[in-house]
Amino acid sequence: MSVGLVIAAVDGSEHSLRALEWARLAALRHDAALMVAHVLPDVSQLYAGRRSALHDPNEPEEYPDPVGDHVRGVLEAAPELPREVRYEALEGSVPEALRAVGAESAPLMLVMGSRGRGGFASLLLGSSSRAVATTASCPVVVVPHAERDARAAAADPSAGRVVLGLHAAETPEDVLAFAFAEAAARGTTVQVVSAYAIPPGPTMVIDSPFAVIPPEALADGGDAVPAEREMLRSQTERLAPLRARYPDVPVEQAAVPGDAAGRLVTASRAAALVVVGRHHPRRRGLLMGSVATALLQHAHGPVAVVPTLPDGAEDA
Structure with missing residues (x-):
């Protein structure tokens, strides 16, 4: 751009x-x-x-x-x-x-x-x-207004990574392209966050910090749970064209259990921008996806809502 x-x-x-x-x-x-x-x-x-x-x-x-x-x-x-x-x-x-x-x-x-x-x-x-x-x-x-912006008092509030909320199977290409273009213009990293659903277990802590994994670390599979490993591989497949188009943009990948909106709100505290997609028009009007709605209500920094393609896949 x-x-x-x-x-x-x-x-x-x-x-x-x-x-x-x-x-x-x-x-x-x-x-x-x-x-x-x-x-x-x-x-x-x-x-x-x-x-x-x-x-x-x-x-x-x-x-x-x-x-x-x-x-x-x-x-x-x-x-x-x-x-x-x-x-x-x-x-x-x-x-x-x-x-x-x-x-x-x-x-x-x-x-x-x-x-x-x-x-x-x-x-x-x-x-x-x-x-x-x-x-x-x-x-x-x-x-967001200053009282809600976690970076408002920072020396450079525009600094930080671009966080992309990604549903590997559904997020339109326009959303990914916007996030990578913004990261390229800023000279910063794209951190990709996807959520997966797993049955609750006695030792699972939803509010624990999520791990950020570089794409090259996925080769050996690591010790990630199967759902997390599959989500990371799906991310890698979706991100491949964008990584080729923007070879100088570093990419971090994170697959987290449970609530995508909550994770993205947390990530917004240290992000220059959070990028998500928006639902396409529905039968009785225009509705926004739950993740985008939650971020606009609660994010601690700027949020970009990118409209879906006319024929449309849904947002992250």
Whole structure:
């Protein structure tokens, strides 16, 4: 991904400004343009409609846009900007407007905060973030608010590995490609985490740390349980084309018993980004997979939700 567009959805809140900074750095890493998009408040949209309907030449052509002005000031103070920065003031509801601009622009990703200006302080995930991540046609990165981000106080919050939640038989290729491209742009490792179901035993400890195994260590089989060994081999088979395409990206593999969502939430504490797939549209609307939903609610760092292919396999 050497060219493209990163969209940052902002509303002037501190949560959205964290997402803007994340998007700025992402655009620089991918040598992409940056679009800063925000949905005009209702009063601005009503004013624009009234002026258009009345054709009153005495009314000013534009309504003041404090969010746009504030964001321009924030970016002007940034140490480095992407090769192109543009601003879009959108009309309509927040989810619909962002979905539309994402579909029209075909961006590398759309980045937004986990809560907006109007959210309650106790909410883990705002309704707009959930709606956009559930239905957008492009990858959506949700950046958590500072209180939930385990890396917020780090010297470089963008450092760390990219964690990929993988269901070897079902995760679409687009999800894997996004994770590897992001790791390549960052110069970091992809850690692949898959979960397998096993009957509970008296000595099994679900909350024990999972082992990370490099692919070359799988040759002798080690002392892994059969289900774990089979999962690791399935991972290796799915990852082979991506490892060939990105030979400089180190890969770590982990097969864990039980709950994939819980393991990925734990891994998010030390990750620069967690990447998962999203369920394809269902009969009565658009639903998101349980793993992606849990991560958006509880992850301690940014989460990328990558839409499934139209003919579609399900997410991890």
